[in-house]
Amino acid sequence: MKIGILVNEGPYNHQASDTALNFCKAALAKGHTIWRVFFYYDGVLNAAPRAEPPTDDRNLFKQWGELAEKHGVDLVVCVAAGLRRGIREGDTAPGFRISGLGQLIEAGIQCDRLVTFGD
Amino acid sequence: MKIGILVNEGPYNHQASDTALNFCKAALAKGHTIWRVFFYYDGVLNAAPRAEPPTDDRNLFKQWGELAEKHGVDLVVCVAAGLRRGIREGDTAPGFRISGLGQLIEAGIQCDRLVTFGD
Amino acid sequence: MLHTVNKSPFEKNALESCLSHAVEGASILLIEDGVYAALGGTSTAARMAEAAKRFKVFVLGPDLAARGMDAGRLVEGVGIVDYEGFVDLVAEHPTSQAWL
Amino acid sequence: MLHTVNKSPFEKNALESCLSHAVEGASILLIEDGVYAALGGTSTAARMAEAAKRFKVFVLGPDLAARGMDAGRLVEGVGIVDYEGFVDLVAEHPTSQAWL
Amino acid sequence: MDEMESGVVKKFMFVNRKAPYGTIYALEVLEMVLISAAFDQDVHLAFVDDGVFQLKKGQDTKALGQKNFSPTYRALDGYDIEKLYVEAESMAERGLTEADLLVPVEVLSRADMGALMNEMDVVLTA
């Protein structure tokens, strides 16, 4: 099944990013396709390029990047929401790309399911 | 009166940053001292150096910087909370500095008042 | 003690928790989405009217105006302050507590 | 329809709003701080017990464990799923709606 | 913005449950809604719980320094987005009537709103 994901909150402050990651990993393990993950509102902060979480804690930025690298998951950060919060084209954590909100609507149209994680 | 401020949320997503700024401006206009503004939790994102909000909206990053420049307000970003979220020493918006949580406790001790803005 | 409440009483328990902890005579300032608690004719208005007898209740005018609410809609006993009045309330009370 | 609720019923109105909009027979999955609504012996447990008769109610096990709650404390009629079960619920229902 | 040419038309619903200005959700949902207009989908906007406050007449944000985005709701029909639903019970609990709203809407009971949600293909909330 083709699943699209919307992540509304940044990493760490809210659990949304953790839950979305755990959901994506489980869906991939079961043979589903994560067709796109769209990051909106503070969700764009998941693509922050210079974060360095404590070494005894999980690294959510890296986990998203691995999802893109190992499974080809398309990680899309909203350009407008990103500019408001300092996340810009050419300066994101590995695995993310910047594009417009149309990519979210397209995911809603193209995917069999769209699941939202937020606060 | 010496007033300390704690900002718990990032700009735009929550109103905390706006309200804190409006409060600080009013306090300065009335002759009080804003002794320090401490940014914690997602509040560290107020120091994001590469944000570019829409031109028809307010620029909160710049407004904080002006508070530092014109009124000498000490804007302190928590180092640990910042690292978790990609805000680092030497790479903040103008007017901010990075330091430890002790600076917040110190503000609590030194200031006549400590006012929290959050979500 | 000055208590600030910035949450809608219809959405979160912040106001209710504040009201049940505040000591008789305390001041409460409603800001941001907290200003909705000051409106009359709502399902929470009776609770606020009763609170306004035990506490000094204020609402931040700029937040009220932003949300399209005018002074005529407020529960009786609730005062309006601007940001300068907010600063005065902070100065008048030794301690501020934010209910988030 | 699969409804997800991630808020504590003691703090926010998300669960209550979900329960009052969901159509008879809908599935509801409690995740993150939403799992507290599945606990018995609380001030909201009766509401959940009644809801579990009209809806299929599930709770995300990993979120329950993280918060130190075990299966023995759940309201009757609430099932536990893991992340794979969450995925299955999404696959089984044409649409998901998040109550945030 | 690329128009979709797949011919698929889904029922989209944007559910607004939060008040404006205290958080950015109301504003950024509107940006989503405007973009969705380019995709020729069947777009619905629902206003429930504190979301009904988004449509309150007379918003004046000057003293806040924020942008007043409420006029955008009136511009939606220029984008052929005309299905705006407001919940009667949510308005009543908040002391609002239709006369308080800045744009014409269809008022639904909570039960009818729930039934409408249940018909959707894609539900986006914030």
Add this chain to the structure above:
Amino acid sequence: MDEMESGVVKKFMFVNRKAPYGTIYALEVLEMVLISAAFDQDVHLAFVDDGVFQLKKGQDTKALGQKNFSPTYRALDGYDIEKLYVEAESMAERGLTEADLLVPVEVLSRADMGALMNEMDVVLTA
């Protein structure tokens, strides 16, 4: 961390009203509390509303992939932070008793908790 040598001792209270893991507040408040220990202040921790869930025994975050920070509450007395207050009504509403808590605390009624808050010089909440 510089120790303050001003000799000023204020009554600080950290008020915990949020559940753990759903948001980061519980964890980052703890980091604040640990730092405060270096300043020789009169530190109080209050657990009210969903904050009482922070102290629930048996937290196991392995399946979440998050760090279980609850053992830190037991380490607080090593930092001479010993004034932990939990609200009785908040526990009762949530079906908890003192036997559910992972650390010894003083249980206060809501009225007494309100009175204690009222005595503080600095109140920090999240």
